[in-house]
Amino acid sequence: MKWTEDEDKIIIDNFETFNSTEGIEVYEYLAQILPEANKDAKEVKRRCKQLKIATNGTKEALERSKQLHCNDLKRLKAMKLIAASRKFFLHKINATGKENISIEEVGNYIDFIEQTQKRINEFK
Numbered sequence: 001m002k003w004t005e006d007e008d009k010i011i012i013d014n015f016e017t018f019n020s021t022e023g024i025e026v027y028e029y030l031a032q033i034l035p036e037a038n039k040d041a042k043e044v045k046r047r048c049k050q051l052k053i054a055t056n057g058t059k060e061a062l063e064r065s066k067q068l069h070c071n072d073l074k075r076l077k078a079m080k081l082i083a084a085s086r087k088f089f090l091h092k093i094n095a096t097g098k099e100n101i102s103i104e105e106v107g108n109y110i111d112f113i114e115q116t117q118k119r120i121n122e123f124k
Contacts, residue, residue: 003047007034008065011044015053015061081120085113 011030018029027041027048034044048054050068051061089109 003068005065005069007036007039008047008051008069009062010034011047012051012053012058012061012065015048016058019054081117085117089113 010033014030014033015026018026021029024041024045027045030048031037031039031041031044039047051064053061056064092109
């Protein structure tokens with residue numbers, strides 16, 4: 001389930017308010033105050049565990065949220081690079097007009113893609 005920084009902030013800011021309630025109710029309350037009512041109590045509970053709100057507190061949970069969203073952004077960029085590389089590779093194969101492409105040519109394309117990815121990662 002995808003979480004936004006705003007949703008994380010709402011959960012973090014309100015966790016202490018509802019934490020005195022028993023059992024799953026805290027997560028039901030938090031799910032109800034989210035702007036988009038598309039997450040249930042189980043999902044909110046899972047997110048609270050990911051953010052480590054109960055064990056680490058508000059400040060650390062906010063930092064954890066930033067870290068998780070940063071990791072999501074890195075994964076998204078990597079996925080975009082993979083998709084672009086695949087599109088490039090398929091375009092090159094089709095552009096050759098060959099029905100059969102040699103293992104060496106495939107290897108050259110893969111090397112090119114890996115070198116490009118390495119340069120992009122070094123640039124970051």
